[in-house]
Amino acid sequence: MIGKLDEALRFHQTALSLRAERQQVLASNIANADTPNYKARDVDFNSALKQAMSQGGEAATALTKTSSAHLGGAHVATTASGVPLLYRTTVQGNVDGNTVDMDVERNQFADNALRYEAGITFAGGELKKLLTAIQGQ
Numbered sequence: 547m548i549g550k551l552d553e554a555l556r557f558h559q560t561a562l563s564l565r566a567e568r569q570q571v572l573a574s575n576i577a578n579a580d581t582p583n584y585k586a587r588d589v590d591f592n593s594a595l596k597q598a599m600s601q602g603g604e605a606a607t608a609l610t611k612t613s614s615a616h617l618g619g620a621h622v623a624t625t626a627s628g629v630p631l632l633y634r635t636t637v638q639g640n641v642d643g644n645t646v647d648m649d650v651e652r653n654q655f656a657d658n659a660l661r662y663e664a665g666i667t668f669a670g671g672e673l674k675k676l677l678t679a680i681q682g683q
Contacts, residue, residue, distance in 0.1 A: 558669035575588075580644070586633070587623070
């Protein structure tokens with residue numbers, strides 16, 4: 547029974563976790579808007595969600611070297627759960643090398659927050675349906 551409950555809510559849990567991580571990345575961009583040479587970052591939410599769902603909601607594990615002769619892979623910056631951070635493409639750069647566009651960042655931040663709220667609403671609806679089914683009302 548618990549396995550079915552986990553399965554029913556896994557999508558919402560994964561999506562909300564990814565949205566929360568993306569919100570932190572966007573907040574970091576806004577906080578560093580005046581930092582010289584700071585490059586704005588973002589997460590490709592759709593591909594990250596597909597990857598997380600195909601792995602059963604688990605983060606990808608890093609490869610380990612079994613010999614000192616093995617070459618190391620290219621380091622890719624990731625979030626806490628292993629989602630790769632991408633650089634945001636810019637339309638017009640600043641003189642100091644900073645690529646944060648505050649209009650874009652505020653719009654993405656508000657859009658992500660709205661989608662997070664919608665995800666919470668959908669998860670709450672799923673829980674209400676499951677509770678109704680359990681109670682038999």
